[in-house]
Amino acid sequence: MATDSHKLVYYTRHDVKVTEKCSFILPKKPAAILRSLLGKSEDLVKVTFDTKNAYFEFDGNILICRLQEGTYPAYRSVIPKNNPNKLVINRVALLNAVKRVAVCSNQSTSHIKLSLSFNKLVISASDTNFSMSAHETLDCTYEGDEMHIGFKSTFLAEILNNLPYEEVSIELSDPTRAGLILAAGETDPEEVICSLLMPIRIPS
Structure with a gap:
């Protein structure tokens, strides 16, 4: 889910495997980099995160992204x-x-x-x-x-x-x-x- 207060996009996939319900806020710049890299890959992506960073593993590489602090807007x-x-x-x-x-x-x-x-x-x-x-x-x-x-x-x-x-x-x-x-x-x-x-x- 992403929003800039004027428009909002809510994307859902039902075939994703997760160990438990969780969420994090990814800033715009690393999201754009991730979109560019994933557009060239057909590999499965493993996503993990801690309190400070998110880790995206695919094609033998790991992209580390600093997470944004705070609470996401109540979009619903x-x-x-x-x-x-x-x-x-x-x-x-x-x-x-x-x-x-x-x-x-x-x-x-x-x-x-x-x-x-x-x-x-x-x-x-x-x-x-x-x-x-x-x-x-x-x-x-x-x-x-x-x-x-x-x-x-x-x-x-x-x-x-x-x-x-x-x-x-x-x-x-x-x-x-x-x-x-x-x-x-x-x-x-x-x-x-x-x-x-x-x-x-x-x-x-």
């Missing part, structure tokens, strides 16, 4: 439980549309608006300083109330770009609460990726 309380509004859409189509429309957003905020109605999604953005605007309409499957919700385009694109799914489901409760981005359709039963993105206030 911010994950919305009841989300009656559900959008299902092709991940790549949504990602590309977000990138295209975001070109006309205010470059200091990168805000875009998602307008949802029955089986239709309209993505729009504008920059009044340069008299620019753009909108794009996408086919989708949407069930729920008509809704307008704002997101920071760079955050939404980052989440979509790192998901391995063909289709994604975006579950919403209302425009002021976080959206959940999940896999749509059949996925690996051993792996669950849940992303949460906080909305931004958009002009009415």
